[in-house]
Amino acid sequence: MNILQLKKVHIFSLLLLVICSITVVCSSFDEKMMITGDGVIRVDEDVRIINLEMNSVLNSAFETYNCSYSKDTTAMYVTLPELDSTITYKVTVKNKTDYVYIVSSLRANIDNTNMTYTLENYKIGQGISSKDDTEFYITLKYKDSVKSLPAENEAIIYMYYTFERPYAAILSYDNRESGSKCNDVQCALDDLYSILK
Secondary structure (H helix, E strand, O other): OOHHHHHHHHHHHHHHHHHHHHHHHHHHOOOOOOOOOOOOOOOOOOEEEEEEEEEEEEOOOEEEEEEEEOOOEEEEEEEOOOOOOEEEEEEEEEEOOOOOEEEEEEEEEEOOOOEEEEEEOOOOOOEEOOOEEEEEEEEEEEOOOOOOOOOOOEEEEEEEEEEEOOOOOOOOOOHHHHOOOOOOHHHHHHHHHHHHO
């Protein structure tokens, strides 16, 4: 046997050993290998809700299920076991535009008529600055009119947000037409009001 044939035998033996090793290793995984999980794809909107999280609880309140959100909706599942129980959520809204936006309306659908909400750190119609995040808080509680603990203490709360870009009306006024002698804004507004009524 010459050296060339000996090298071929060694290479063939080494290759056979590698293939057998791979076969043994692969056969040791007798179970199916799978990767599982959930993925959430969110629509890339100019203005949208980017986070909803439970911020605080008082007097044994708790989430019945995890809260969730979409671009303009939040869903909260709560249990208020005491009359003075409350649960507060922090909502984060992102404005990615070059313009100021507002939450022009907020509509709540609460399936328990004994419960209500309060909105803190934001007033409907308040501006959300360009390229900025705004955080505000929604507190869920029993209505003030509820004086004893109701039998039903769970609720599903859906909140629907309307994001709009505010538009200002521009009014042009020329005091030469009316003969007015106004040279300040308030005087001009008073003059216009007297003309329009």
